[in-house]
Amino acid sequence: MALSKEDAVKRARADLAQRLGVSEDNIEEDAVESADFPDMALGAPIEDEMSAQMIASGWRIRLKSSGQSYEYRANRDQLRLYNYKGANYRL
Amino acid sequence: MNRQNFLGHLMLALALIALAAFAGQMRRWQHRSHAVLRGDRHTTIAPRRVEPTASAEVLVRFRPGTTVESMRSIAARLHDRLEDEIEAVDGLAVIEDEDGRTAEEVAAEYRSMPSLVEYAEPNFRINLDTDATAEPNHEHPDDPMFDEQWSLDNHGQNGGKTLADISAVRAWAKTTGSSEVVVAVIDSGVDYTHQDLMNNIWVRPPDVAQYTDDELGVIDDTYGFNAVSDNGDPMDQNGHGTHCAGIIGAEGGNHLGIAGVNWKVEIMPLKFIDASGSGTTKDAIKAINYVIDRKRAGVNVRIISASWGSTMYSKALEDVIREAGEEGILFIAASGNSSADADKSPHYPASYDLPNVISVAALNRQDELASFSNYGAKRVHIAAPGAEILSTWLNGDFREASGTSMATPEVAGVAALVLSAESELSMKELRERLLKSVDKLDSLSGKVSSGGRINAARAVGAE
Numbered sequence: 001m002a003l004s005k006e007d008a009v010k011r012a013r014a015d016l017a018q019r020l021g022v023s024e025d026n027i028e029e030d031a032v033e034s035a036d037f038p039d040m041a042l043g044a045p046i047e048d049e050m051s052a053q054m055i056a057s058g059w060r061i062r063l064k065s066s067g068q069s070y071e072y073r074a075n076r077d078q079l080r081l082y083n084y085k086g087a088n089y090r091l
Numbered sequence: 092m093n094r095q096n097f098l099g100h101l102m103l104a105l106a107l108i109a110l111a112a113f114a115g116q117m118r119r120w121q122h123r124s125h126a127v128l129r130g131d132r133h134t135t136i137a138p139r140r141v142e143p144t145a146s147a148e149v150l151v152r153f154r155p156g157t158t159v160e161s162m163r164s165i166a167a168r169l170h171d172r173l174e175d176e177i178e179a180v181d182g183l184a185v186i187e188d189e190d191g192r193t194a195e196e197v198a199a200e201y202r203s204m205p206s207l208v209e210y211a212e213p214n215f216r217i218n219l220d221t222d223a224t225a226e227p228n229h230e231h232p233d234d235p236m237f238d239e240q241w242s243l244d245n246h247g248q249n250g251g252k253t254l255a256d257i258s259a260v261r262a263w264a265k266t267t268g269s270s271e272v273v274v275a276v277i278d279s280g281v282d283y284t285h286q287d288l289m290n291n292i293w294v295r296p297p298d299v300a301q302y303t304d305d306e307l308g309v310i311d312d313t314y315g316f317n318a319v320s321d322n323g324d325p326m327d328q329n330g331h332g333t334h335c336a337g338i339i340g341a342e343g344g345n346h347l348g349i350a351g352v353n354w355k356v357e358i359m360p361l362k363f364i365d366a367s368g369s370g371t372t373k374d375a376i377k378a379i380n381y382v383i384d385r386k387r388a389g390v391n392v393r394i395i396s397a398s399w400g401s402t403m404y405s406k407a408l409e410d411v412i413r414e415a416g417e418e419g420i421l422f423i424a425a426s427g428n429s430s431a432d433a434d435k436s437p438h439y440p441a442s443y444d445l446p447n448v449i450s451v452a453a454l455n456r457q458d459e460l461a462s463f464s465n466y467g468a469k470r471v472h473i474a475a476p477g478a479e480i481l482s483t484w485l486n487g488d489f490r491e492a493s494g495t496s497m498a499t500p501e502v503a504g505v506a507a508l509v510l511s512a513e514s515e516l517s518m519k520e521l522r523e524r525l526l527k528s529v530d531k532l533d534s535l536s537g538k539v540s541s542g543g544r545i546n547a548a549r550a551v552g553a554e
Contacts, residue, residue: 038428040368
């Protein structure tokens, strides 16, 4: 099923809260903006992943918790966590 | 009206009809000659058919200052005759062969004397063709969206730069492709039911056995291979592979949609990328392995188009691509969309230093390196249009997309076009031909090793 922007933000908040071991109330929505990503892995490829080299439109979701910033990337097909402790994750 | 008056009126009417007909023909001649003088690529003198003249004639331009006597003497030495000197152009003459050679042979003979001859080309007779069986007009296919395909024919539409294209229209005067050439599109599969693709989709010939893999068993690969599901259905669920396939070979001249670089070709669909646009190295290797197997089984698959990649190096992927090269398969790959110098930050498979790999950068419609495109004076070899490219999409649709993904099939398409005219070329010769046929661009100096944009017309020998 296609992911909406609102769905993506909701899932991102839940994921970050779980990773950090905090309540979702402690996750702040910093910015959600439309963005063009360099490829169909949204510029956040995971290990051993080959991605189509086509510019892909989606949303950049910036969340904050305890003063730290976190970036999620999404489009209607997928949600990814970008550069979290040096690695990308596909959710 | 008496008989004398009637005859007088009849003579007058006949004279007026003849005068009108002559005036009309004069206007048509004028229109044609003006079009030729302007070099107007959009003037339609169609449908038309181009064929060599009966006795071999060649247009030769001798170096400035060559006298008519010298021209005559050179021609006589080569058993030819100076038929006419074109006074309006210094040194230009029509040479007629007198010893039974073809126009191409005669032209080649003059071209082999560059100190005396600037250029030499066969003379062609151009016939107006009015019957229904005439060959299609190669200047402008009748595909209704063709005018939006700036990569094939950029005449400045939508703010583009005139002639910032791959010179497809001029290439089509020589060849529009061949269903004898098979191009493997390793991607998200292809919508092989798309109306603008279905006639150019490879179908396993009856004399080629079904694909058999030690682990997977026998697979009915009628339309190709799906490495994600390990079956013979490479239907696209993403759209990316269908887009790439259309750039290479959407059927041309079919009154529908767009024209591919090849109007006729065989697209072998392979799927290793899922609906979201990504796949694994392992599945990419399985897909390449399938192509090698089909080549060994007798399928004339000469090119792999690979519009995907990663910054992660895989020795196994490198090895299987090398093996494809051993089988004579050219591997054309996207340089990547990170605006990065691929010489310093490699992007695989495009960055593998293998003799069968061509790495492709993307250009925009102004002939500039696209803002997203990777580059590299050593490891990126050639550039092609890759921004706002219109092609086929899922559900019979068409849409624009950007990326080195789109530039890659432009090059793969030209490679197929070359093979349609010169099937005997080796993989090495084909690769060299593509890289030596470029239009050098200032914007690409130090950015790609060939320094230029692919030129289909030059690659197929149409100019």
